[in-house]
Amino acid sequence: xxxxxxxHVGTAPESDVGDVELYHPHSWVTKYVFSQxxxxxxxxxxxxxxxVGLIALILSWLMxxxxxxxxxxxxxxxxxxxxLITMHGMMMVVYVxxxxxxxxxxxxxxxxxxxxxxxxxxxxxxxxxxxYLLAVLILVASFFAPGGPxxxxxxxxxxxxxxxxxxxGQDWGIILMLVSLMVFIIGFTMGGLNxxxxxxxxxxxxxTLMRMPLTVWGIFTASFMALLAFPAxxxxxxxxxxxxxxxxxxxxxxxxxxxxxxxxxxGSPLLFQHLFWFFGHPEVYIxxxxxxxxxxxxxxxxxxxNIFGYRMMVWAxxxxxxxSFVVWAHHMYVSGMNPYFGFFFATxxxxxxxxxxxxxxxxxxxxxxxxxxxxxPMLFALAFIVTFVNGGLTGLFLGNVVVDVPLSDTMFVxxxxxxxxxxxxxxxxxxxxxxxxPKMTGRMLNDALGKLHFWVTFLGSYAIFFPMHYLxxxxxxxxxxxxxxxxxxxxxxxxLNAFISVVALIVGAAQLIFVFNLVWSLRSGRPAGGNPWRxxxxxxxxxxxxxxxxxxxxxxxxxxxxxxDYSVPGAAEDFLPQNQPSAHPAPGTSHG
Amino acid sequence: xxxILIFMGAxxxxxxxWLARQGIMTKPWLEQxxxxxxxxxxxxPPAVARTGLRVFLAVVGSLFALFIxxxxxxxxxxxWRDVPLPNVLWLNTGMLVLSSIALxxxxxxxxRGEEEVLKLGLLAAxxxxxxxLSGQILAWRQLTADGYLLTSNSANxxxxxxxxxxxxxxxxxxxxxGRTIARTWRGVPPERLRVSVGLCATYWHFLxxxxxxxxxxxxxxxxTFIDICRQALS
Numbered sequence: 102x103x104x105x106x107x108x109h110v111g112t113a114p115e116s117d118v119g120d121v122e123l124y125h126p127h128s129w130v131t132k133y134v135f136s137q138x139x140x141x142x143x144x145x146x147x148x149x150x151x152x153v154g155l156i157a158l159i160l161s162w163l164m165x166x167x168x169x170x171x172x173x174x175x176x177x178x179x180x181x182x183x184x185l186i187t188m189h190g191m192m193m194v195v196y197v198x199x200x201x202x203x204x205x206x207x208x209x210x211x212x213x214x215x216x217x218x219x220x221x222x223x224x225x226x227x228x229x230x231x232x233y234l235l236a237v238l239i240l241v242a243s244f245f246a247p248g249g250p251x252x253x254x255x256x257x258x259x260x261x262x263x264x265x266x267x268x269x270g271q272d273w274g275i276i277l278m279l280v281s282l283m284v285f286i287i288g289f290t291m292g293g294l295n296x297x298x299x300x301x302x303x304x305x306x307x308x309t310l311m312r313m314p315l316t317v318w319g320i321f322t323a324s325f326m327a328l329l330a331f332p333a334x335x336x337x338x339x340x341x342x343x344x345x346x347x348x349x350x351x352x353x354x355x356x357x358x359x360x361x362x363x364x365x366x367x368g369s370p371l372l373f374q375h376l377f378w379f380f381g382h383p384e385v386y387i388x389x390x391x392x393x394x395x396x397x398x399x400x401x402x403x404x405x406x407n408i409f410g411y412r413m414m415v416w417a418x419x420x421x422x423x424x425s426f427v428v429w430a431h432h433m434y435v436s437g438m439n440p441y442f443g444f445f446f447a448t449x450x451x452x453x454x455x456x457x458x459x460x461x462x463x464x465x466x467x468x469x470x471x472x473x474x475x476x477x478p479m480l481f482a483l484a485f486i487v488t489f490v491n492g493g494l495t496g497l498f499l500g501n502v503v504v505d506v507p508l509s510d511t512m513f514v515x516x517x518x519x520x521x522x523x524x525x526x527x528x529x530x531x532x533x534x535x536x537x538x539p540k541m542t543g544r545m546l547n548d549a550l551g552k553l554h555f556w557v558t559f560l561g562s563y564a565i566f567f568p569m570h571y572l573x574x575x576x577x578x579x580x581x582x583x584x585x586x587x588x589x590x591x592x593x594x595x596x597l598n599a600f601i602s603v604v605a606l607i608v609g610a611a612q613l614i615f616v617f618n619l620v621w622s623l624r625s626g627r628p629a630g631g632n633p634w635r636x637x638x639x640x641x642x643x644x645x646x647x648x649x650x651x652x653x654x655x656x657x658x659x660x661x662x663x664x665x666d667y668s669v670p671g672a673a674e675d676f677l678p679q680n681q682p683s684a685h686p687a688p689g690t691s692h693g
Numbered sequence: 694x695x696x697i698l699i700f701m702g703a704x705x706x707x708x709x710x711w712l713a714r715q716g717i718m719t720k721p722w723l724e725q726x727x728x729x730x731x732x733x734x735x736x737x738p739p740a741v742a743r744t745g746l747r748v749f750l751a752v753v754g755s756l757f758a759l760f761i762x763x764x765x766x767x768x769x770x771x772x773w774r775d776v777p778l779p780n781v782l783w784l785n786t787g788m789l790v791l792s793s794i795a796l797x798x799x800x801x802x803x804x805r806g807e808e809e810v811l812k813l814g815l816l817a818a819x820x821x822x823x824x825x826l827s828g829q830i831l832a833w834r835q836l837t838a839d840g841y842l843l844t845s846n847s848a849n850x851x852x853x854x855x856x857x858x859x860x861x862x863x864x865x866x867x868x869x870x871g872r873t874i875a876r877t878w879r880g881v882p883p884e885r886l887r888v889s890v891g892l893c894a895t896y897w898h899f900l901x902x903x904x905x906x907x908x909x910x911x912x913x914x915x916x917t918f919i920d921i922c923r924q925a926l927s
Contacts, residue, residue, distance in 0.1 A: 221741045290752055297748050302741045310712070311721040328748065329701070332756040336763060339854065347843055349850040351767060367772030367847060372763055375694055379759070411721060419712070426701050663721035682726070 125650070135231075137223035138650050139208045142230050144541070146204035149230075150197050153237055155616075157192040158609050160185045169602025171583040180268040182582040183252030188244075190255025191278070194384065195285060196237055198526055202391040203289070203327065204233060206533060207296045207320045209541065213640035214317050216305025216658040216680075218651045220295040229295070232288025239281035248272025254580065256381070259352040259373050263345040265359060275345055279338045286331045286338075296324040305639070307660030311415065312679070314638045314664040315408065318415055319394020322422045323387045330383035330426070337376035344368070374436055378429035385522055386425040389489075390418055392529040393460055396482045398664070399532055400464055402636045403479035404471030405675060407665035410463045417456035424453045434502050435509045443502040450500035454493070461490060472668065477551035478634075481532030484559045485525050492521025495570065510580070513573025516566045524562045531558070531615070538619075539633050543646050544626030550618045554611060561608035565601050572597060635676055638664050642678050696765065700758035704751060739888040746892050750899050753862060757903050760858060761910060764851050768916075774846045778911060779835040785828035786908060792821035793901045796870075796894040803883045803890045811883045815874050815890070818897065822867055829860050855907050859900065866896050 126132035136142060164185045167177040177185070208226070212219050220226045243250040252268030253261060253275060265271040269278070300313070300321045313321075340351040344365075352373045353365035401408045408414060430438065430446040464486055473479065495517040499505045508514065531554070538546050573579075576589050584590055584598075632641040644654045658680045666677035767773070799814025833853065841849045873889045909915040 222745065290749075294745055294748055294752075298741060298745045301744050301748075307727050309719070309721070310715045311717065311719050328752045329704070329755045332752060333697075333759050335756065336759045339858075340763065343843075343850065343854065349844055350772075350847050351763070351850065364844075367770040369767055369770060372766045375766065376759065376763060379694065379697065407722065412718075415717070423705055427698070659727075661727070662725050665722070 143208035150200040160189040165602040179582040217303035229292035236285035243277035246273035315397040316394040323390040333380035382429040399482040406471035409466035478536035511573035516569035539629030557611035788825040
């Protein structure tokens with residue numbers, strides 16, 4: 102970038118941002134357990150979410166064992182299979198992805214990237230984590246409750262979710278699930294208020310909105326969306342809890358259960374679907390937008406190239422966020438709603454492809470003629486782009502009503518969904534951990550192990566989910582515990598299912614490499630220094646690594662430029678940190 | 694889902710207006726130094742608390758807009774039987790209006806530094822809010838006594854759920870108000886309570902607005918109004 106002087110360059114005027122009075126911990130317990138420091142809370146969130154992720158991974162193994170080798174594992178009967186589906190789905194979508202991106206990365210990166218000392222409401226932030234942990238414990242407790250966890254499917258559609266034919270429907274399972282979700286939403290609201298208000302109110306001097314790194318933009322937009330979308334799930338959960346526990350008929354139509362006419366009438370199961378998907382669709386983007394933001398920063402940093410079309414990237418994030426609230430009914434094409442509705446929602450769904458495509462083009466144009474370093478975070482970021490495009494293309498199939506109707510109940514949907522919302526965001530999570538682990542711990546993750554982890558995970562997840570599309574096109578139904586002998590399912594489909602299961606076991610086991618790497622590098626990793634990736638954003642300019650309580654020491658950072666000054670001609674190094682006043686610093690002076 | 698979409702549309706308009714003021718059209722790659730569009734972020738506690746409350750009100754607004762959407766969908770089912778509203782609700786509404794006025798006055802006196810008026814205003818607001826809650830419970834008991842049980846019809850269930858959700862938010866507000874009152878009694882000067890009292894007042898006005906909206910829907914006025922608009926348009 103050329104040096105265009107703007108405003109007064111070179112001086113650091115006295116800060117007009119008053120220093121915040123921080124809460125200082127007095128004991129080990131207040132420092133590491135009941136901590137109010139966003140960085141500790143971030144690590145608590147991340148470790149809890151990763152632990153839940155490992156549980157969900159094991160559940161998916163069990164499902165794959167049943168699908169690949171039906172009849173071999175007698176303990177996975179139809180009921181157990183539905184419980185596995187339900188818990189795997191709910192855990193991954195809400196308790197892992199949402200918690201990791203917003204609670205984990207949001208907490209760690211927002212204050213550091215915008216140059217704040219901490220979140221604006223540290224106490225509420227601490228409560229947010231402990232409420233989240235409570236929600237996790239309630240959810241996990243349902244494994245040990247009488248009747249086991251709910252087996253209603255992760256979408257919890259009534260009336261079946263609360264009837265006795267469904268596992269957990271008339272036992273504790275569904276109650277614990279609903280209560281856990283409500284607790285989670287309360288906890289998230291406390292965290293989300295922090296993320297949004299911190300970005301609005303605690304930015305460093307000079308940090309305009311349009312100078313924020315795209316990671317912060319992504320997390321900020323997603324937090325705002327989550328604050329507005331989660332109430333829909335909350336309303337649905339409250340009303341279903343009333344239906345289940347107190348006998349109301351919000352969602353329960355007149356119904357016969359096991360030969361008995363229930364005293365319910367008039368309720369609308371469709372109403373629940375509307376509420377659920379009014380949350381459920383924005384939820385896809387609540388996970389995707391932070392991933393978009395993080396990937397933009399990873400690509401820019403590791404290709405040593407300023408992000409292409411920064412403004413367009415920000416506008417696209419905002420447009421996707423707004424549009425995602427008017428597409429929810431594309432999950433309900435087969436629910437019997439008015440077909441004209443379907444037409445409207447197919448249109449809005451396809452319109453969302455425009456801002457999303459803008460982002461993909463801009464990533465590719467950022468890479469164009471860049472100095473691409475194929476290190477582990479970059480590999481994951483590139484893999485994300487490919488995977489997201491892949492999942493997005495099958496989304497075009499499913500977004501159209503006439504194509505969706507025959508495909509809706511097949512494995513095609515499972516494949517599409519896992520590509521776009523399972524594999525893609527998790528690739529970003531891995532990339533982000535490899536990228537920011539040096540800042541969090543002061544040590545690099547092992548490179549060889551990281552590459553091994555990447556290739557097994559990337560190729561493996563394609564080996565799992567690519568063939569699944571073909572199973573779906575063949576008509577192999579989803580949600581079935583056992584396909585059995587169906588005339589239209591050839592023997593090769595069974596072989597393919599067994600193959601997918603074996604690969605799933607391998608990919609799952611490969612995650613242990615990652616866990617080992619995390620633990621091993623903590624002590625034995627190569628020391629990272631303050632800015633191992635030579636990145637411009639503020640979190641890499643802290644005086645100490647890992648950043649201490651309060652982040653910045655005595656002097657608050659002042660921001661002089663945007664976050665993407667890479668490969669600057671004539672600069673001492675090839676990049677200019679955001680807090681560096683001039684492109685040509687006097688020799689011997691160090692900044693940040 | 695009309696009401697939630699209207700609510701989202703309103704938020705979108707506010708968001709776009711705000712973003713336009715924040716320099717969303719600037720070209721950050723051309724700017725160095727302290728940018729011209731830089732709006733100081735005022736990270737002083739009052740501004741932070743005010744922004745925090747505003748964002749929180751957006752969340753609460755979303756919650757109630759969704760409840761109302763659910764109500765509007767469910768009431769179209771053929772089994773719906775309207776609830777006759779107990780008369781005590783009108784008295785309760787009056788109490789909530791008085792509560793809001795009292796807090797508004799308390800806010801003014803805090804700005805002027807009149808300690809006695811401030812204390813009186815806060816106490817009056819607390820008392821009338823408590824009266825509102827007791828009145829709501831009275832309305833519940835009356836309905837139950839008349840046989841409008843939670844399970845007998847969804848209209849009844851919605852009445853209990855909507856008033857209950859609103860009541861819980863009033864209770865939450867009372868906790869904040871109680872802490873502010875405790876601070877006046879501990880001798881904190883009124884000027885330093887301006888922010889707390891102002892925040893309470895904003896929250897109270899918002900809850901009053903939500904209550905009036907809920908009342909207009911429970912009485913069916915909102916439905917009639919929408920019908921009239923529809924006829925006028927078609």
